[in-house]
Amino acid sequence: MSAADTQLAAGDPPKHYLNNGLTIRSWLLSVDHKRIAILYLISLTIFFLLGGAAAALFRMDLVTPEADVLQSETYNKLFTMHGIVMIFFFLVPSIPAVMGNFLVPVMIGAKDVAFPRLNLLSWYVFMTGGLIALGAIIMGGVDTGWTFYTPYSSMYANSHVILAVAGAFIAGFSSIMTGLNFIVTIQKMRAPGLTWFRLPLFIWAMYATSLVVILGTPVVAITLVMIFVERFFGFGIFDPALGGDPVLFQHLFWFYSHPAVYIMILPSMGVVSEIISCFSRRRLYGYTFVAFSSLAIAVIGFFVWGHHMFVSSQSVYAGLVFSFLTFFVAIPTAIKMLNWVMTMYKGSVSFETPMLYAYGFLGLFVIGGLTGLFLSTMATDIHLHDTYFVVAHFHYVMVGGGVMGFLGALHFWWPKIIGKLYPEGWAKFAAIVIFIGFNLTFMPQFQMGYHGMPRRYHTYAEEFQVFHVMSTAGATVLGAGYLIMAAYLFWSLFKGKKASANPWDARGLEWETASPPPTENFLETPKVTQDAYAYDMPSVTCPPGAKSEAERV
Amino acid sequence: MNSVYSLLPEQASTVAGQVDAIYLFLVAISVFFTLLLAGLVLVFGIKYRRREGAPAPERPHEDSSLELIGGGILLVLVLVLFGWGAKVFFHSTRPPADAMEILVTGKQWMWKLQHPQGKREINTLHIPAGRPIQLTMTSEDVIHSFFIPAFRVKQDVLPGRYTRLWFEATKPGKYRLFCTEYCGTEHSMMGGWVNVLTPADYERWLVDSGGAAVASETPVQAGERLFTQLGCQTCHNPGSGQLGPHLAGVYGHTVKLADGTEVVADDEYLRESILNSQAKIVAGFQPVMPVFKGIVNEDQLLQLIAYIKSLSGGASN
Amino acid sequence: MSSHSNAHVAHHFENAEQQRQSAQLGMWIFLVTEVMFFGGLFAAYTIYRSLYPEAWVVGSHLLSIKLGGFNTAVLLASSLTMAMAVHAAQTDKQKASANWIILTMLLGFVFLGVKVVEYAGKIDHHLVPGPHFFVDPMAELAKLEAAGIQVGQHLRHAFEGANPNHIQLFYSLYFAMTGMHAVHMIIGAGIMLWLLVNTRKGVYSSQYFNPVEVSGLYWHFVDIVWIFLFPMLYLIGRH
Amino acid sequence: MSDHHVIPVRVYLTIISILMVLTVVTVWVAFLDFGFLNTVIAVGIACIKALLVVMYFMHLKYSARVLWLYAGAGAVFFVIMMALMLSDYRSREWFPAPAAWEVTTTAPATSAPH
Secondary structure: OOHHHHHOOOOOOOOOOOOOOOOHHHHHOOOOHHHHHHHHHHHHHHHHHHHHHHHHHHHHHOOOOOOOOOOHHHHHHHHHHHHHHHHHHHHHHHHHHHHHHHHHHHHOOOOOOOOHHHHHHHHHHHHHHHHHHHHHHHOOOOOOOOOOOOOHHHHHOOOOHHHHHHHHHHHHHHHHHHHHHHHHHHHHOOOOOOOHHHOOHHHHHHHHHHHHHHHHHHHHHHHHHHHHHHHHOOOOOOOHHHOOOHHHHHHHHHHHHHHHHHHHHHHHHHHHHHHHHHHHOOOOOOHHHHHHHHHHHHHHHHHOHHHHOOOOOOOHHHHHHHHHHHHHHHHHHHHHHHHHHHHHOOOOEOOOHHHHHHHHHHHHHHHHHHHHHHHHOHHHHHHHOOEHHHHHHHHHHHHHHHHHHHHHHHHHHHHHHHOEEOOHHHHHHHHHHHHHHHHHHHHHHHHHHHOOOEOOOOOOOHHHHHHHHHHHHHHHHHHHHHHHHHHHHHHHHHHOEEOOOOOOOOOOHHHHOOOOOOOOOOOOOOOOOOOOOOOOOOOOOOOOOHHHHHHOO | OOOOOOOOOOOOEOOHHHHHHHHHHHHHHHHHHHHHHHHHHHHHHHHOEOOOOOOOOOOOOOOOHHHHHHHHHHHHHHHHHHHHHHHHHHHHHOOOOOOEEEEEEEEOOEEEEEOOOOOEEEOEEEEEOOOEEEEEEEEOOOOEEEEEHHHOEEEEEOEOOOEEEEEEEOOOEEEEEEEOOOOOOOHHHOEEEEEEEOHHHHHHHHHHOOOOOHHHOOHHHHHHHHHHHOOHHHOOOOOOOOOOOOOOOOOOOEEEEOOOOEEEOOHHHHHHHHHOOOOOOEOOOOOOOOOOEOOEOHHHHHHHHHHHHHOOOOOOO | OOOOOOOOOOOOOOOHHHHHHHHHHHHHHHHHHHHHHHHHHHHHHHHHHHHOHHHHHHHHHOOOHHHHHHHHHHHHHHHHHHHHHHHHHHOOOHHHHHHHHHHHHHHHHHHHHHHHHHHHHHHHOOOOOOOOOOOOHHHHHHHHHHOOOOOOHHHHHHHHHOOHHHHHHHHHHHHHHHHHHHHHHHHHHHHHHHHHHHHHHOOOEOOEOHHHHHHHHHHHHHHHHHHHHHHHHHOOOOO | OOOOOOOOHHHHHHHHHHHHHHHHHHHHHHOOOOOOHHHHHHHHHHHHHHHHHHHHHOOHHHOOHHHHHHHHHHHHHHHHHHHHHHHHHHHHHHOOOOOOOOOOOOOOHHHOOO
8 A cells, every 4th residue: 555554563553544644645635434534523623613703703792782892794794604604514514424424334344435536525525615615704704694595695695695605505515425425335335244224323314314415405506506696697586576586595495404404413313322322231222213213304304394484475374284294303303312211211321421412412402302393383483483592492403412412423432533532531521511501502592582582683672681691601611611622632632541442342343343443444344243232242342452463464 | 561581571462372372381391391301311320320240231122112102192292282383373374354554664774664544654663552453564675574572473574575464462562673584784773663552542643743744645645646646547547548447346356367367456466467567467458558667666566555455445355 | 455356346345246236326316416406496497487377488489499309309319329338338349339428429519509509599689687688578479470370369368468577587597407407418528528538448348337337327317307398498388 | 247237229229219209299299289288298298208218228127126216216305395385386375365455534545536
């Protein structure tokens, strides 16, 4: 292979994907899914910091009812940036592109994803989209909100809508490439003996997520093209003056953007299934239900987008249909909750950091899910639509669900990915700080919302100030939690204790190879002989060290 | 006024109580399930915590009864919610026939309001309590949304279309009015107050602070004036050549078109027929009417439509 | 790297069959995304057509069935030549395969050439949406009658009732849909060029022709899009 | 590699002939008046043509079932999108016409000239 491995003499550390080639080129041109996952991890961290910084700025501004810190225009650009960056450049790719890329091939015993070069291309496409979107921000920003509603975005906004739209459009193709890769990989490259019902639930979740990605993303892509055409060429597609219907834009937009919520949450559900099973030392309760509920959520998720449009002047009868269908998403979701809780029943529960995040996920996601009922019930949604209640609800789902899942995954598989252990005490502390900070930030927003505080407001009625102050205080705590986490994870890269192949004594193929795994994951293709989560059986992991001896051959 | 610390905000319309009832039911459900989950998770976490030397837990039985029972209960619950929510929703979106109509035009970043008696306001809406009010709304530019939290009502306001919102205020007072669809730089400044007055106060207010002469002209009168100024009456008047259909009694009724189809002459139809007269030709007439697009603005359109509506009388449907 | 008996099998696949199935599935999934991509446009088309049927009738009357029909035949023929290229590659007739690929590419260019002629005509007639867009349905009706075409009752009403603004919407969608299709054709032609180079180099054989096969799938899909575009844009309300 | 199905050239020629004939038919039919059925026929013929291309030129007929699944999924989800969107547009008119303009005591509407 490269010069790097000839340099490894007999006494050197074992060869794995991290030290197989040390040049920048060997990273930027790597088609190894694990290295691409690391590239994604680094880029997503940067985007998360940017999106978080935007939120920090406008949360600071919202401490007082009058516009004290920022101009209205700046405020609008900041919340738009927060939305675009966090959704298109952090949440949508978060678990799939980082954890999925790293784990899908390893968990199914494959050497790589089905199309490794496409995988690398997806990262470049993602970065291109990201840089174009950043370009829009640097050149002066975008002020349409991440939803790009017409005719504001297409005719009235005087900001860099075209660039932002182009960035989101391009990033969409990167998720399509990842989704396509996962489906083919899971469908065609499973190790011998790894039947569908022996797959870890994370794989089921990734499969369902990929379905949503490939069916939904193209629709938002063409919708963004229509905005582009309207702004750039002056073709009126949604222009009311020509008889065009701005509500049609909303239909097309939400056809993707509602299912996009499931792109963010389904992977987290997969992660939580893995973690709860591992730290309860018990096979997940109702494996089949959890597996199929992922698919059910993915499919039903496409029938419900109209609940974003109850007050948009959509036909009330269509609203009725959408409201009805929306309630059916609640059922598979609730069944998953039941299964997770029942897994702990008669288990052997311990509370390492990943489990704390799983607990956090359960607590926050149940609130996110239940407040979803308020918004699918038509009468209450009329009042709550576009208020802070909605803001709080989707943060509970996307941060309480999506991000908590991502952080749980990061802590659960960190020893596998990096080969080092993070300091457990600090990690537990940060997890608790994040949980408290999050609730303090968003719980007051439910109350504000029901009392009528509209979202995307730069200045606001003075009676809401106390809640905004609480929210900002909470955001500070939340931010501190994230920073502590970033610090100890960074520290562990260099100073962390070396991790064994299976530090949690977990089950699953990824724990049967070395930490970090060798370049093609397994020295020989594993054969699977038992169900997932066989915690009642002894682990089949070779003792640490045995593999690394073999690797030198 | 209820403080922001109380569970419910001020209830000041007839639907507010109905919406709040659902809200309280939902809050109860949410608290119950959140506590149930938290309780189970904590109890299981403590009771079944890891103990040294304990045997590995058994595999769970693959038995779907728990999922089916849970799913069934939930199904019933969500169907109740759906039905209840839809019922209140339909009530809150269907204006009663005797509602007083107020014309609303949204533009970046203000609300322009006009009362049936002609009085105009900006960003502050005076209405009488105890009387159903219907807002007929349109936008001059982007999408806005008309939101009065104390009334629990909200409706997007679209360019090129009319949307409707109705409510009946129950008690006099001053309530906040917001725009809740992001509409650009000063979105957060696009709001004001709804002043609910007693019917007597409202009558007094209409007369008392009535300012300039134009303001005393009702939308119907303004529409009538425009009707004459624009020369509409030369064709749409039974006395003259009858080049255009007679408009009395048209509103709210079915009109037969030249291509054999039928439409109901509602606001949208009248709007289209004024702006682009060629679109839907009434059976038996020639497409000779000029196009008024660019000649009349949104306010004038509302007035013209108000006038045509008035020709049909209040009780025509 | 481990050695495989078949040099064409990439390192991460177990065998050629797994690789072939993966390539096929991958392309089909990509085509699903394409269906949804064009689906957004088709949805916009259908909804506006249901709102403004007259404008759609007039809009389609201003398009040339001759050019559109000719292009349909050209694309169908190119699908045949593409299928033949795959067939030839599959049966180890690489020289024939190269020729079929060239023919496919040429037919693609014929299609694009005709499209350019059509677009130029639309520009001449001010039918490109935007500030210069202009259409007078009554004048167009007069032209139809002058050309000796029998104008039925329905058609006359459509022309009388059509709003020029709505016709502009039709043309916005016409250009968006055919433009997106043309972009796919251009990409397809690029793929053909790449296949041609590799075929000439002797990369493909009956043992390994995945790229020819999956590129064929893509080409056929682009053909299918046109199969729908032609009647929907050119043939509405001709009676 | 054994299960490669090589479709005989004869099949391709048959299919292309049918496709060409259908193209002519769809143009011819468009000039006859069937009312709303014109659209149904045009889309129906297009569907048949597309199906022929998918089945024979794209070999779906001889392919694994998972490819059928995905080909079907594309069609099904497109139809779902269309159906739910149209449910909005087709039912907007159902809502009862709004109450007529109320003639207030101060408005001289009833005396309007006509």
